[in-house]
Amino acid sequence: xxxxxxxxxxxxxxxxDKMGFYxxxxxxxxxxxxxxxxxxxxxxxxxxxxxxxxxxxHFRTIAEHVRYGVLDAGGFPLEFPxxxxxxxxxxxxxxxxxxxxxxDVEEAVRAHPLDGVVLLMGCDxxxxxxxxxxxxxxxxxxxxxxxxxLRGVYQGRTIGSGTNIISMSEQLRAGEITLEEFxxxxxxxxxxxxxxxxxxxxxxxxSMVEALGVSLPGNAAIPAVDARRNELxxxxxxxxxxxxxxxxxxxxxxxxxxxxxxxxxLAAIGGSTNAVVHLLAIARRVGVDLTLDDFDRLxxxxxxLVDLMPSGRFLMEDFYYAGGLPVVLRTLVEQGLLHEQALTxxxxxxxxxxxxxPCWNTEVITSFEAPFKPEAGIAILRGNLAPDGAVIKPSAAxxxxxxxxxxxxxxxxxxxxxxxxxxxxxxxxASCVMVLKYCGPKGYPGMAEVGNMPLPQKLLREGVRDMxxxxxARMSGTAYGTVVLHVAPEAAAGGPLALVRNGDLITLDVxxxxxxxxxxxxxxxxxxxxxxxxxxxxxxxYTKLYVEHVLQANEGADLDFLVGRSGAAVPRDNH
Ligand code: FES
Numbered sequence: 001x002x003x004x005x006x007x008x009x010x011x012x013x014x015x016x017d018k019m020g021f022y023x024x025x026x027x028x029x030x031x032x033x034x035x036x037x038x039x040x041x042x043x044x045x046x047x048x049x050x051x052x053x054x055x056x057x058h059f060r061t062i063a064e065h066v067r068y069g070v071l072d073a074g075g076f077p078l079e080f081p082x083x084x085x086x087x088x089x090x091x092x093x094x095x096x097x098x099x100x101x102x103x104d105v106e107e108a109v110r111a112h113p114l115d116g117v118v119l120l121m122g123c124d125x126x127x128x129x130x131x132x133x134x135x136x137x138x139x140x141x142x143x144x145x146x147x148x149x150l151r152g153v154y155q156g157r158t159i160g161s162g163t164n165i166i167s168m169s170e171q172l173r174a175g176e177i178t179l180e181e182f183x184x185x186x187x188x189x190x191x192x193x194x195x196x197x198x199x200x201x202x203x204x205x206x207s208m209v210e211a212l213g214v215s216l217p218g219n220a221a222i223p224a225v226d227a228r229r230n231e232l233x234x235x236x237x238x239x240x241x242x243x244x245x246x247x248x249x250x251x252x253x254x255x256x257x258x259x260x261x262x263x264x265x266l267a268a269i270g271g272s273t274n275a276v277v278h279l280l281a282i283a284r285r286v287g288v289d290l291t292l293d294d295f296d297r298l299x300x301x302x303x304x305l306v307d308l309m310p311s312g313r314f315l316m317e318d319f320y321y322a323g324g325l326p327v328v329l330r331t332l333v334e335q336g337l338l339h340e341q342a343l344t345x346x347x348x349x350x351x352x353x354x355x356x357x358p359c360w361n362t363e364v365i366t367s368f369e370a371p372f373k374p375e376a377g378i379a380i381l382r383g384n385l386a387p388d389g390a391v392i393k394p395s396a397a398x399x400x401x402x403x404x405x406x407x408x409x410x411x412x413x414x415x416x417x418x419x420x421x422x423x424x425x426x427x428x429x430a431s432c433v434m435v436l437k438y439c440g441p442k443g444y445p446g447m448a449e450v451g452n453m454p455l456p457q458k459l460l461r462e463g464v465r466d467m468x469x470x471x472x473a474r475m476s477g478t479a480y481g482t483v484v485l486h487v488a489p490e491a492a493a494g495g496p497l498a499l500v501r502n503g504d505l506i507t508l509d510v511x512x513x514x515x516x517x518x519x520x521x522x523x524x525x526x527x528x529x530x531x532x533x534x535x536x537x538x539x540x541x542y543t544k545l546y547v548e549h550v551l552q553a554n555e556g557a558d559l560d561f562l563v564g565r566s567g568a569a570v571p572r573d574n575h
Pocket of ligand 1: 124195202
């Protein structure tokens with residue numbers, strides 16, 4: 001078995017001395033024969049399986065199919081666990097631990113006798129965490145997503161993860177449905193393995209994996225329980241062995257062109273705003289200087305081509321049956337909007353992979369000429385309220401609010417919001433702008449998904465279903481509304497958001513990319529002089545490290561000392 005350069009794993013297993021005995025002997029306790037250690041590429045199957053993360057709870061099965069593929073191709077598979085981040089189970093927010101999990105991945109990959117890695121990713125933060133860690137280690141790596149759940153069904157109609165939780169909880173608060181109906185819908189929504197089946201953050205990030213070229217074509221949309229998901233896992237296991245032989249390290253795939261492809265794809269799928277933060281963080285791990293301006297520049301002129309929740313009607317299962325992401329990528333290539341020469345994990349270019357991708361349902365995946373929503377990429381906002389930027393997802397917003405000036409109603413914290421929002425004495429009407437502070441990376445801490453604030457009950461009763469909401473928080477990818485997010489600098493870092501007061505006028509003008517607070521520079525300076533920074537959110541442990549080192553949203557909210565990569569040089573002996 002020949003390779004261009006010696007296998008990294010041979011620094012462990014190829015030694016004919018005391019250390020070689022240690023390295024081989026202890027693994028032989030599972031019955032691996034001697035020839036297993038003699039030149040087979042060792043493939044780590046990096047598994048985020050966890051019963052605490054329901055979206056990844058089927059990953060043992062996927063790992064087995066990857067293992068078959070690695071064995072098919074003559075590799076030596078070794079599965080290992082890393083932190084798993086369950087979006088709905090972790091508090092205060094899984095995002096607090098994304099960077100920690102990325103450290104776990106990077107260090108595990110570097111410390112062990114691995115030549116290549118298969119990254120098993122599903123629930124929202126597991127995908128960026130694994131990509132960030134793998135990028136900093138920079139071995140040959142291939143992504144395999146766990147796949148979305150089957151579509152939710154309740155009372156004979158389709159319901160989508162997150163999206164219908166939000167709408168049904170608003171209906172419950174408005175008295176339009178009963179608590180019994182609410183409970184019954186829960187099991188109907190989550191009726192199979194897999195991650196959220198709307199185009200939320202998990203499906204968006206699975207699409208980003210495919211658009212970046214890190215996975216085999218088709219990875220984004222195959223349902224978790226479809227046999228073809230296991231087939232893709234097996235093919236990925238075979239392919240990673242070849243990638244090791246070709247020395248196709250991750251940094252050869254994660255180029256600037258790949259990120260530009262991902263940004264345009266993000267616009268074309270009406271993807272989650274969370275992808276902005278994650279792509280910025282992943283890019284900075286491989287030295288690609290991606291900025292919010294790239295999202296602004298590249299998103300322009302790209303139409304949303306998929307009629308998927310939360311912006312539209314259909315779900316990921318429908319997307320797969322319609323042809324999946326390859327159809328979107330082909331359409332963008334035909335428009336000259338993708339770098340078709342970008343290299344992908346299967347060794348072929350993006351253009352070669354998608355040029356014949358057929359579309360089976362033009363209702364679900366529209367043409368570029370008659371798009372689902374024109375010009376719907378994530379918009380970047382700037383102004384005296386967000387000097388370093390903020391984001392909004394126009395495809396999920398109300399057109400009549402896209403250029404609006406309103407009176408600020410300010411909440412100093414999430415607790416303040418929850419305490420006050422349903423108080424009928426709250427001085428608020430539908431024209432107001434709801435402002436939430438101290439929910440950014442340092443402030444919450446972890447930048448929670450609380451930006452799509454619940455609307456006041458008294459306004460829900462009047463039939464109001466959307467208002468402008470502004471915060472330094474994030475928003476679930478399954479959510480919708482005219483919601484301005486990721487305001488930077490955040491309030492806890494002394495950003496102007498901290499200085500907003502009840503009654504201030506705020507203008508949102510999405511077309512002009514403007515977010516303006518109608519308070520003079522002099523008044524803002526006076527408010528700043530009187531501003532008292534909040535006490536640090538933690539005094540010990542990982543959270544202290546996080547708060548002291550986390551970067552702002554416009555820089556990917558990574559830890560400052562994790563930016564960049566250290567590679568996978570073989571570490572020193574441990575004896
Ligand atoms: Fe895991 Fe939505 S909660 S993907």
